[in-house]
Structures are given as C-alpha cells and as structure tokens.
Amino acid sequence: MRRFASLFVLVVLAFAVRMLAPWDNVFTPNGVLLQENDAWYHRRVVELIQQQWPQRPRIDPLGQPGGAPLHHALLFDYLVAASCPGCSEQARDTALAVAPAMLGAIAVALCWIIGYRLGGERTALIAGLAMGLTPSAFAIVSELGYSDHHVLEVLVSAWVLLELLRLDGLQRWPQGWRLGLALSVFCFTWTGAAMILGLTGIFLLSEILRRDRLASGPLRLAAAMTVIASFSLGGLLWQEYTRLAALGLLALTLAWDLPRKWLITTGAVIAAAGTAYLTGTSEGLAIVKRLFPGGSRALVAELRPLLYYAGTLDLSMLWTEFGFTLPFSLAGWILAALQLKDRQWRLVWGWATFFIALTLMQYRMAAYAILPLALLAGRTASVSRNVAIACALFVGVGNLPLVARRLHQNLGPTPEMLHALAWLRDDTPPLEKGLYSIQNWWDTGYCISSIARRIPASNPTQYKARQAALIYTTTDRQEALALLKENGARYLWFDHRLPMRRSGSNHFQAMLDWAERRYDDYFITLIRRTPEGDKPMLFFKPAYYQSVLGRVYLHRARPFTPRDSTTVIVAAGGYITSEKIYTRYEDAVEAVKQTPGAMLLGHDAAVSCVPLEPWPEFEQVYLSPIRIKERDGEPVGAVDIYSVRY
Numbered sequence: 001m002r003r004f005a006s007l008f009v010l011v012v013l014a015f016a017v018r019m020l021a022p023w024d025n026v027f028t029p030n031g032v033l034l035q036e037n038d039a040w041y042h043r044r045v046v047e048l049i050q051q052q053w054p055q056r057p058r059i060d061p062l063g064q065p066g067g068a069p070l071h072h073a074l075l076f077d078y079l080v081a082a083s084c085p086g087c088s089e090q091a092r093d094t095a096l097a098v099a100p101a102m103l104g105a106i107a108v109a110l111c112w113i114i115g116y117r118l119g120g121e122r123t124a125l126i127a128g129l130a131m132g133l134t135p136s137a138f139a140i141v142s143e144l145g146y147s148d149h150h151v152l153e154v155l156v157s158a159w160v161l162l163e164l165l166r167l168d169g170l171q172r173w174p175q176g177w178r179l180g181l182a183l184s185v186f187c188f189t190w191t192g193a194a195m196i197l198g199l200t201g202i203f204l205l206s207e208i209l210r211r212d213r214l215a216s217g218p219l220r221l222a223a224a225m226t227v228i229a230s231f232s233l234g235g236l237l238w239q240e241y242t243r244l245a246a247l248g249l250l251a252l253t254l255a256w257d258l259p260r261k262w263l264i265t266t267g268a269v270i271a272a273a274g275t276a277y278l279t280g281t282s283e284g285l286a287i288v289k290r291l292f293p294g295g296s297r298a299l300v301a302e303l304r305p306l307l308y309y310a311g312t313l314d315l316s317m318l319w320t321e322f323g324f325t326l327p328f329s330l331a332g333w334i335l336a337a338l339q340l341k342d343r344q345w346r347l348v349w350g351w352a353t354f355f356i357a358l359t360l361m362q363y364r365m366a367a368y369a370i371l372p373l374a375l376l377a378g379r380t381a382s383v384s385r386n387v388a389i390a391c392a393l394f395v396g397v398g399n400l401p402l403v404a405r406r407l408h409q410n411l412g413p414t415p416e417m418l419h420a421l422a423w424l425r426d427d428t429p430p431l432e433k434g435l436y437s438i439q440n441w442w443d444t445g446y447c448i449s450s451i452a453r454r455i456p457a458s459n460p461t462q463y464k465a466r467q468a469a470l471i472y473t474t475t476d477r478q479e480a481l482a483l484l485k486e487n488g489a490r491y492l493w494f495d496h497r498l499p500m501r502r503s504g505s506n507h508f509q510a511m512l513d514w515a516e517r518r519y520d521d522y523f524i525t526l527i528r529r530t531p532e533g534d535k536p537m538l539f540f541k542p543a544y545y546q547s548v549l550g551r552v553y554l555h556r557a558r559p560f561t562p563r564d565s566t567t568v569i570v571a572a573g574g575y576i577t578s579e580k581i582y583t584r585y586e587d588a589v590e591a592v593k594q595t596p597g598a599m600l601l602g603h604d605a606a607v608s609c610v611p612l613e614p615w616p617e618f619e620q621v622y623l624s625p626i627r628i629k630e631r632d633g634e635p636v637g638a639v640d641i642y643s644v645r646y
Contacts (some may be wrong), residue, residue, distance in 0.1 A: 007112045008127045014108040017400070018101035018143045021407035032093035033143035033412035037460045038484055040446035042077055042147045049081040050092070062449040064081060064456065064463050064518035065437045065488050073233065076149040083619055086541050103151045104142025106409070108132040110158040112375055115167060118344055119382045123497035126388060127378030129396040131380050134374070135403040137366035143407045149190045154367050156186045157196055161371065162350060163222075164203060176218025180225030184247075186259060187229040187242055192368075197226065197245035199354055203347055204252050208263060216256040219222055223250040280533060302364035302490075304596040309363060317569050321366055324398040325377055328391050332376030335383070348375050369576030389437040413447055416626040417495065423622050424452035424580040424641070427492065431455070439489035440500060441468055441507065448493075457487040469514035472498065473522075475546040485646045492618065493555035495639045496628050522547070524601070527575045537576070539569065539601035545608035552618045552642055554605075560612040561585070567609065568592055580596070593604065606636070618642045 004329045026033055034040060048057040048070070056074070059067040064214075076099075108131045115127030131138070141150035161572045163179040183200065187193045207214060222293060223246070230246040233239040248270075249464040271502065278284035301309075306317050318326055344480055352372030358365035381388040413421070422437065437457040438448050445459025458468040464487065471492075484492070500508035500523065512519055520546045528535045544550050549556060566588040570578035578595075581603070582588035588609075592598045602609030622635030 003116075003121055006121065007128065008134055009110060010112055010125070010128035011105045011109050013103055014142070016148070017403060018104055018139070018407065019098075021404045022144045022410075025408070025412055026097050030418055032090065032097050033145065033410040033418075034093070035143065036148065037443055037446050039096070039145065039147040040450040041460070042080070042149070042514060043093065044446070044450045045074060045077040046081045046092060046096060049074070049077055050085065053081070053085070060449070061230060061452060062431075062455055064445070064459055065435075068459065068463070069462075071239075073149075073188045073190055073193070074183070076152045076190075079152075080147075085255040093350060097145045100142045100146045100148070100151045101144050103155050104138070105132075105156050107138075107151070107371075110155065110162060111371055114158065114162050114165065114371075115375055115378045118348065119378060121354070122385075122388050123375075123378035123382045125378075126381035126391045126395060127324060127374045129392065129399075130325045130329070130374035131370060133396060133399040133403050134370055135323045135399060135406040135441040136321050136325075136370045137364065138370040139348065139407060141367050143602075145412065145555055147440075150364070150367050151191045153186075153192050154371065156182065156189055157192075157368055160196055160200065164200065164347055167218070167341065170218040171215045173221050174372070175218040176221035177225070179218070180222035183222060183246075184225040184229035187226065187233060187246070191241070193230070194241035194245040195358075197230075197242065197249050199351070201245065201249045201252050202354075203350060204249070204256075204293075205267070206346075206350070207343070208252070208256060209267075212406050216253060219256065220250070220253040222357065223253045226250070228295070235533050250457065279371050283414040284526060302362070304363050306359050306363050306366060307362055315432040321530050322370075322373065323402045324368075324394040325373060328377040328380045329373040330376075332379035336376060345379070348372050348379075351497050352376055413451070413483075414638070416624050417444075417447065420450070420493075420495075420622060420624060420641060421447060421452040422640035424454050424491070427622075428454065435488065436490035437488045438491045438493055438495040438641075439474065439484055439487060440466065441495075444493065444495075457489050466514050466516075469511040472549045473508075473511050473515050473517055473547050474542050475623075477617070480548050481617060481644070481646055484644050489644060491621070492552065492642045492644055493550075493639070494549070494642070496636065496638075497556060500538075500540075501605055511549075524599070525574075526569065526571050528579070529575065534575075537603075539567065539603060540605055540609065541599075542608075542610040544605075545602060545610060545612065548610065551612055551615060553640060554636060555608060555612055556620060557615040558612075558619040559610055559614045562607070562609055562611060563608040565602060565604060567603050568598050569601055570595060570598050572597075583610075618646045619645070 022035065026035065034043060038076045045057070048060060057070050060070055061067045080095050083099070085362050086092050087095070108128055111131035112124045112128035116123035123322055138145060138154055141154070142146060159182045160179070161557050163182045167179070173433070183197060186196050206217065227246045228249050230239070230243040233242060249269070255263060258266065306321065307313055307315060309317055322329070333349065333352060336345045338347065340346045350367065354373060355365055355369035359369045377391060381391040431454070435455065437455040438452070439457045440448060442458040442462055442465040443460055445456035448454050448456040449459070458464045467483055467487065471480055474480050475581050499506045501508055509519065512522065521541065523538060523540050525538050528537045545555070560587045564581060564583050566580060568580050568588050568591045569576055580591070582591065588600055592600050600609060619642060620640060621643045622639070622641035624639045626638040627635035628638055
C-alpha cells in the first residue's frame, strides 16, 4: 500500500486546488455561479435530460429561435444528470460545479498510473504533480464550476493512452475489449473523438510500417467496438468525421497481416484518397479549416494559436500555459526521442508531439497536451534522485501559486449581468404568450437561455453571429430593423463590453470582423507627438457614433447635437500635424471643407462628433442600477436593454 501513498496525496492535492481557489467565485450569495459561457449550456442540457429521462432530448426550445438541436455527444451531461436524479435546482447546480474537479482528479490518478507503468514511482510522482499543478488549460477546464465536456475528454483520452500502452502481451481476441471500450466511450464525449481515433490509427500504422507487430486479434475487436459506437451517434457532419476515423482504424487492423509490399501500396492509395478528400471536397476542406482557423473563427478565443493568442507573437504564452513544467517536459521529450525503440516511450513521445503541434494551431488543444508533457517531465525525473528532487520543487512547489492564481480568476457572469437576466426572466412577457428572441452578442446566449429563460438570437456556437454583428454595427436604421424582425427580436441587449475604448482585441472590432466591415470606416489610430514621446491616439469616425451601438446604447436613441466633441485633424504618414476641437459642429464642417486632407473625428468614444437624429423605434426598458461613466458622455448602464418596434 505504501506505493499508493503518493497517488492518494496527488489526487487530494489536485482536487483541493481545483475546489478551493475558485470557491468564492462559484458559491456566492447569488447562488451557484458556473464559470465560462459553455457551462450554462450544459446546465440547460442536464435540466432537459432530467425532465425527459430516460429519453434523450433532441431540441432545446430556448437555445435559439426555432430551437437548438442537441446533436452533440452528451456523456458529460448524462453523468451529471444521473448523479442527482430528482434533485433540486440548487443540488443540480452544485453537482455540475463539482463534476469538473472530480473528473480532473481522476485524470491525475490515471496520469500517475501511466507514469508508474512507464518508469516506476519516481516517474509517476512527478507526472502526477505536473498533471495536477501545471497552470494549463487542463487546470482551467477541471476547476470548480467549469462545467464543460473538455475535462471528460482529457480523462478518457488518458484512458485510451493507458490501454494503448497495455497492448504489449495481448494475444487473444477478448483481450481487446478494454481498448475498444475506451475508444467507444470517447465517441460519446464530444467532437474530439475523431482526433483521438485518428491518433490511435497513426500509432498503429507506425507499428505496422516498423514491422513491430502487436497481436492483431485484440486490435480488431477494439476497432470493431469503436465502429459500432461511432455509428450510434447519428448522421451530422462532425459525427461523420468520427465514423470515418473509426472505419479507418478498422481498416488498419484488417490490413495488419498483409505482406509489406501490399501494405505500402494500400497505404499509398489510402493516403492519396484521403488527401483528395481533404483538399478536393467541401466536407474535407471543412475539417482542414477547423485546424487552421481564420477570419471569424479566429475571433473565438479557444481557436486561436497559442503563440498568437493576442494577435501578435507572444512567447510568454508558453510560460503562462505550462509554467515550471515546460523545461522538464522539453528535457523529457529529448530523452524519449533517444529511446524511440521502446514502443511505450515512442507512443508517449508521438502523443506529445502531436498535441503540441495542435496546440500551436489551436489553444484548446493545450488541455490534451498536458498529459504527455506531464509524463515527459516524469521521464526527466527518472534520470536521478537529485533531478527528481529538482522536478518536485519546481513542478510542485513552484507551480502551486501559479495554478492557484489562475484558477482564482472569475469567469462567471457579473452581478450587473445577473441583475439584467433576472429582469428578463421576471419582467418580460412569458414565451407561452408568443415566441420572441432577445437580440444579443453571441457570447451571452447560453446565459440568456439558462438563467433568463428567454430565447437568444445568437449563441456561443456562433449561431447568427454575423447577423448580430451586422445589427450592432450598421448605420442604416431600416437595415437594423429588418434584421431584428428577421430574428424575431423584441428586445436588444447592450453591455459595457461592447463599445470600443482602445484599438486591439475588443468586442467592437470583433463585430466588424464578423460583419466583414472595414475598420477604417469606423475609427483610426494616429500618432500625437508629445514632449514625452510619440503617443498613439484612437479617434472615432462618424460611422462609429451612427451605428446601432453608438446611437442607441451610447446616446439612448435620442437626438444629439455635438458641442466641444468634434475634432478636425490633419495627418501625414500617420502623424498628427494639425488638431483642433470645435465647439460648434458647423464650424468643424467648414474647416474640413477649407483644409485639404482634413478629417472630422471624435476623440471620445461616448460623445458623438456628428449630430444624431432620434430613432423612436428603440425604447429603453431596462436601466442597469450599475452605471458606467464613459468619459464626457452620459453614464450608461453596465447592461441596458431596449425594446424594438418594427
């Protein structure tokens, strides 16, 4: 039992950090506040599962106008729903909040078990410390309140890796059931099933090409079980990816005993067909585009490349993501590369290389990468006792404050948002009297459906995100009303995150990207020379104030006459050569006419530089008690809601 003492300590430590650091953010006087947008989606799905038990819910009538199809694999939601049957809303929310920390602690235990198999107790200890305490994406998705499927994906992927390591020594068909079960369960976690099935296939293909044969019978049973599981998922596009990967895995096991020349020929044909599919069909291109996000997809945080998370190259993201674990993992990666003849370390090395490459393309893959990186850190610790002590100090003690600080960040809805959602739930007409939607920016959608019990016009699947962006950024009143009517929107949601206060990553620029509108039609950055040096300054063009966001939210859809808010600027090469603020708008217009190259701009995001006529179709019906002063403008609500008349 002594050898399991470190396992017990690691699991308790990992669970405690994930529970205690975010505790005050989750268990609040306002109830259980789940963290991040997608947690509220899962809250809604768990509720529907319990209402329709044992039938599988197919549609969330509050998910989006017309109902949101629940076509994703729902294993995480079923596990939570089954853990508290018939419980109250408070108990269900508590189960949802605690589930990620519990699943994360189990994943740490699996990491320890894999490490013990690979290199003994020393490797297991450091691997478990790295898995549990690295301030990575895995730490976030496994924290208290982050009720999402990602932590279950990492857990089941660890199980798959363990079963692949156990392939040595298997001979009879029935012995393949554990690998088959692990792969089958992964099919029911989320869309990442295709990725794990594909990675398993790559490993098996490498074994075939090396002629380092494993027993084919158990592998064929595992592949057959996976194919059956994948065909039970339905027929939507992402599930076709999973099915295709499962069939490819089965094909590999069936080709296991082919002569080498036939195998190479068959592999070349399959590779050519796969390349043609990925590059020559719309479905294949959709797969490729998911790995290389561009355009509007790059606006979703989890789809950004790790080193370009903020839009420019930032190597410090490696430290932010992996902390003190990184140098020991890199050392372990080199050591494992030197022993690729060992099948088990070859698998871990390939697993790590694959997921680090994917993480550099999409940040969300970092949650998967931490498992093999933790094992590689354990490989470094196996070099000597002194190295193991250094690993324990840096990976354990050094990472502890980093992970605690990162997990302490509050990702839940703010008090002002909760107040507005409660108003929507209690003071707007019930949907039974007629369906309508709340026009919103997409990232608030799940909170509107789960907390306010109303239908969002857009949601975090980016459903109608472009249409929402067109509404908020248009300067054409008739276009805005037509789009709102098309969405069946009776109310229009604004909050203080939406206006533009600086250039760079912000919600308004994201809206312009989604709407495919030009930045320089709305704002411009110019450099002002000062005694302290050059200072970039952001100025706003008339279209910014004339947009729905500027006209309705910042100016309350009322008439506005500018006074001391209109700036006339002349610039050369991006540097301001002349700048003057006019009290009267008419004087500024005349100055622009008489000055070649002059621009009429606003220096305050909250005060228009041009006159605005009233838009009577928009009426403020909710005024947030929390007011925010936007420089010289009137205070706006942290959340304000307007009714819309078509």
